[in-house]
Amino acid sequence: MRSLLLSGLVLLSAPAFAQGPLAPPAGPPAPGMKTLDQLEARVPIPKSPQPSIAGPHFTITQPGSYYLTGNIDVTTGNGINIEADDVTLDLNGYTISSNNPTAANYGISLNGTRKRVSISNGHIRSGATFTGNAISSGPGFYSGINWSTASPIACRISGVSVTGVPGEGITVGSSVNNSSIVEACTVRDVGGIGIRAGVVSNCSVTNAASTSIAAERVMNSVGARQDGTGTGIVQGGASLEAIGAATDKRTQIPGGTATVTIGTPGSYVLMGNLTVTTGNGILINASDVSLDLNGFTIASTSSTASGDAIGLGSEVQRISISNGTIRSGTTYSGGVFSNGPGFDSGINWRSLAPRSVQVSGVSITGIRGYGIDLGSDQSSIVQACSVRIAGTIGIRAGVVTDCSVTTGPSTTISAARIANSVGARADGSGTGLDTQTPSFEAIATTTTATQAAVTTIQSGTTALVAAKDNRTPITSLPFSISTSGSYYLQGNLQHIGSGNAITVSANDVTIDLNGFTLASAPGASGSAININFDATNVTVKNGTIAGSSTFTGNWSNDWSITRNGFSYGILNDARVGSRFHNLTIRGCRTSAIWSGGPSQRHSADIDQVSCQYNGSGISAPYSRVSNCVVAFNDGFGINAQTISNCQVTYCNSYGIESSFGTVTDCFVSAVEGAGIKAITVTNCTVNSGGDAITACTVTGSTVQFSGGIGITISLSSGGVISGCCVITATGGEYSAPGAVRTGCSPP
Numbered sequence: 001m002r003s004l005l006l007s008g009l010v011l012l013s014a015p016a017f018a019q020g021p022l023a024p025p026a027g028p029p030a031p032g033m034k035t036l037d038q039l040e041a042r043v044p045i046p047k048s049p050q051p052s053i054a055g056p057h058f059t060i061t062q063p064g065s066y067y068l069t070g071n072i073d074v075t076t077g078n079g080i081n082i083e084a085d086d087v088t089l090d091l092n093g094y095t096i097s098s099n100n101p102t103a104a105n106y107g108i109s110l111n112g113t114r115k116r117v118s119i120s121n122g123h124i125r126s127g128a129t130f131t132g133n134a135i136s137s138g139p140g141f142y143s144g145i146n147w148s149t150a151s152p153i154a155c156r157i158s159g160v161s162v163t164g165v166p167g168e169g170i171t172v173g174s175s176v177n178n179s180s181i182v183e184a185c186t187v188r189d190v191g192g193i194g195i196r197a198g199v200v201s202n203c204s205v206t207n208a209a210s211t212s213i214a215a216e217r218v219m220n221s222v223g224a225r226q227d228g229t230g231t232g233i234v235q236g237g238a239s240l241e242a243i244g245a246a247t248d249k250r251t252q253i254p255g256g257t258a259t260v261t262i263g264t265p266g267s268y269v270l271m272g273n274l275t276v277t278t279g280n281g282i283l284i285n286a287s288d289v290s291l292d293l294n295g296f297t298i299a300s301t302s303s304t305a306s307g308d309a310i311g312l313g314s315e316v317q318r319i320s321i322s323n324g325t326i327r328s329g330t331t332y333s334g335g336v337f338s339n340g341p342g343f344d345s346g347i348n349w350r351s352l353a354p355r356s357v358q359v360s361g362v363s364i365t366g367i368r369g370y371g372i373d374l375g376s377d378q379s380s381i382v383q384a385c386s387v388r389i390a391g392t393i394g395i396r397a398g399v400v401t402d403c404s405v406t407t408g409p410s411t412t413i414s415a416a417r418i419a420n421s422v423g424a425r426a427d428g429s430g431t432g433l434d435t436q437t438p439s440f441e442a443i444a445t446t447t448t449a450t451q452a453a454v455t456t457i458q459s460g461t462t463a464l465v466a467a468k469d470n471r472t473p474i475t476s477l478p479f480s481i482s483t484s485g486s487y488y489l490q491g492n493l494q495h496i497g498s499g500n501a502i503t504v505s506a507n508d509v510t511i512d513l514n515g516f517t518l519a520s521a522p523g524a525s526g527s528a529i530n531i532n533f534d535a536t537n538v539t540v541k542n543g544t545i546a547g548s549s550t551f552t553g554n555w556s557n558d559w560s561i562t563r564n565g566f567s568y569g570i571l572n573d574a575r576v577g578s579r580f581h582n583l584t585i586r587g588c589r590t591s592a593i594w595s596g597g598p599s600q601r602h603s604a605d606i607d608q609v610s611c612q613y614n615g616s617g618i619s620a621p622y623s624r625v626s627n628c629v630v631a632f633n634d635g636f637g638i639n640a641q642t643i644s645n646c647q648v649t650y651c652n653s654y655g656i657e658s659s660f661g662t663v664t665d666c667f668v669s670a671v672e673g674a675g676i677k678a679i680t681v682t683n684c685t686v687n688s689g690g691d692a693i694t695a696c697t698v699t700g701s702t703v704q705f706s707g708g709i710g711i712t713i714s715l716s717s718g719g720v721i722s723g724c725c726v727i728t729a730t731g732g733e734y735s736a737p738g739a740v741r742t743g744c745s746p747p
Helices: 240-248 440-446 448-458 463-469
Strands: 043-045 058-060 064-068 072-074 080-082 087-090 095-098 106-110 117-125 143-147 156-165 181-183 186-190 195-201 204-208 213-219 222-225 233-235 251-253 260-262 266-270 274-276 282-284 289-292 297-300 308-312 317-327 345-349 355-367 381-383 386-390 393-396 399-401 404-408 411-414 417-419 422-425 472-474 479-481 485-489 493-495 502-504 509-512 517-520 527-531 538-546 550-553 559-562 568-572 578-586 591-595 604-612 616-626 629-633 638-644 647-651 662-664 667-671 680-682 685-688 693-695 697-699 702-706 711-713 720-722 740-742
Touching: 080 087, 095 106, 106 117, 117 143, 143 156, 282 289, 297 308, 308 317, 317 345, 345 355, 386 393, 393 404, 404 411, 411 422, 502 509, 517 527, 527 538, 538 568, 559 629, 568 578, 578 591, 591 604, 616 629, 616 647, 680 693, 693 697
Parallel strands: 043 064, 058 080, 064 087, 072 095, 080 106, 087 117, 095 117, 106 143, 117 156, 156 181, 156 186, 181 195, 186 204, 195 213, 204 222, 213 233, 251 266, 260 282, 266 289, 274 297, 282 308, 289 317, 297 317, 308 345, 317 355, 355 381, 355 386, 381 399, 386 404, 393 411, 399 417, 404 422, 472 485, 479 502, 485 509, 493 517, 502 527, 509 538, 517 538, 527 568, 538 578, 568 591, 578 604, 591 616, 604 616, 604 629, 616 638, 629 647, 638 662, 647 667, 662 680, 667 685, 680 697, 685 702, 693 711, 697 720, 720 740
Antiparallel strands: 550 559
């Protein structure tokens, strides 16, 4: 816990103590104030005069630390020239810009063979823009950060944004034998290479004419070509798309404007947005085809609705379509669906119906005809899809699950089995859900029980859903589960007594919080959900657990947690099969999740959990934790066996610990203790008060700041440190006497 202590002064009357000698000590008085160099040892770079003048605005010719004191704007020439080694330049949040009508020169130029130069924390702004696929020739700089004579060595660029340059965005050497690092930078609207360095991490380059990022190693970064044809990322001399093709052997569909016909069985992947002028986008004329849209979009510029975004040939079988977007322009107004523009249907068949087709993770908007139509054969499945505005049928298949159709026609979803899905007609007259014969509304009028359930729904409950899926509602607390089955919340519940809110003593139990909150009153105790030792295969999902602990302060100042309410969010004593996902757990006195101690080999799968304002975050030494966010916890962040893609910030103890396993793709910042301890650490970034990273093998990781040692190898001999960067470590960059260290900065 952080706190601020104020010392009091006690005033005593004059006679209480004897007076000392009043004569001053011999000799000249000692200095009583700090020098300017002691207060700020760095060299200031003044801001630009008004009006602006020709560059370079400032030339650095001596080693040292420099910082901007204001924005820099030049009429021509470079913004800043660096002509010395061992230079640190802090842009201090300011911007370097040029108003040269025709793009020329660099925002920052590294002249000569520069070594050990660090540039951070600011912006370089230029004015080049794209018209179609061509970038303009100005105004402003030609490049953001570039070199003029020879490739720089061991340089680092961090936290810099560059926009609107017809040349390179950030270039610190060639992409081979390059010892320089670029991290946490953004580049947008670039005609040349967006970022080029030895290692590029946590960066974004968008609207690149061709190559977005070129490096020996690219980590946690994204790139996008302006024309939508791919990422534009080149790693080790090969494009990211080529690397992917070499490993997964799928046939690539490049995107663009031409209709694609698939006539051969196989696995296909879309590598860019596909926009056709008329007719179909992709036509599948073969069976046994898997099509991954890869997050890209299929669209049509046809002035009237025509063709299918994805057409299915006659009686094709065993087709899988997933993971992307279909966009069209039909609208709904005054009870009428417009005739386009765009496609007539999203995914559709025109001759004989397909069989055994699966569509998942596809969103479709603005369709005149069918959103997704796989026919009435019960072997076809549509799951986790959304359709908004469809004029004929939103979704038709054998089974439809976890889908949404809004602004739909009279029939939004038609299937033999509909589960966990919603529909809404455009005219507001009902759901439009149809189990093919009869509709949901017809069922509701033919049986007394269903009609009663519909009436209950209209009064604000979900009894119909409970009647259809046979789940047991949890309507009051405390609640004990001693029978296998599926349980769910119907609304927010508050626990006001002692003991646990929900206790599980049965196997094969699912608790769906259903988007609601399970809360505790300030005086409550026990756990929100307690899972007994003999229970197995227990799942808790989809909602919020809220204790009564309170947060005082703010992220940039001293802060503290006043603990109250639930002791644990989830106290899991079960040995195997537990799964906790899609949860927010806050304000619990001891831990958000506890799943077995160091001597108890309880395994659980914990995914997509957010933990704030708890005593500690997640304690699960033999479990897998992924995609979790832990912040502002009074103790540690995460303790588990396998930890991936997690973020831990502002904890008063250590960040992440895996005594028996691996930590991958994680970010730890502003923790008081150690950053990460594990056997293997890969692609992580750490900012910690104690030792940053301790492991046997550390790969591709960055230490931004450490109050102790940057990277420690926990072996007396051996160990590996590869492709890592330590920026600031008060206890030294490395403690690895017997380790092999390659491709690191500093080396």
